[in-house]
Amino acid sequence: MVPVTHFLALAAFLFAIGFAGVLVKKNAIIVFMCIELMLNAANLTFLAFARQQGSMSGHAIAFFVIAVAAAEAAVGLAIVIAVYRSRGTVAVDEVETLRDR
């Protein structure tokens, strides 16, 4: 039997990789992919605790997380397309109209 700590540590690694990607990457589409990675890490944590507690509520929550991720991806990518239309770029550090200088 694999102890629950292994799954939690794996989820922590997955989350850290996604978080680093969100901070470092310039392409908005890849930033979205990294957000998906972080959501998956959260899902893995839910499922690990669900298995440890022997309760299936975590499965229901993970199901909702996947639904929210689908909605987030649809709206986010639509925003990326709109930004590309108006700016001709998807680089997150070049979209800076609201930036305080």
Place this chain on the structure above:
Amino acid sequence: MGITAEMVLFWIFAVPLIASAAGVVAARNPVYAAMSLVSAFFWLAGIYVLLTAHLLAFIQIIVYAGAIMVLFLFVVMLLSLTDAELGLEKVTALKWVGITGTAGLLALVVSAITQSGPRAMKAVGEDFGTVKAVGRILFTQYLLPFEATSVLLLVAIVGAVVVAKEKI
């Protein structure tokens, strides 16, 4: 604890999972990043099966690797970014701060997890994580959030169409 078959399976799924997740961050071309992400989703589905979450493993492959990644690839192809538009990743001091902060966060969380000590998994019944059992809990205890999800998806569809329209 001796090396059990499950432990071996865990590492077989975990190592490629981390590798393909790192591939998403390392890739410069969004298509390669998307492909790495698809492979990461498949390895993660294997981990879900190890956690006896069979329904979620299949939803992971069908919804994530199937639907959401197709959406990503559609957008990548629609924008068809050239190498000039992709630009070079500038490694600024701020990014190093971000990476260091992430490493610190990871170290903190992992040390907290290891200090919590080994906790035994509870024994679960035959129907744990099956379609029937998860479906029952979704349509009884979680009926209201389930219905709210349908409204959320509808709003997301309308929102995506309105935002991506030619003239806003």
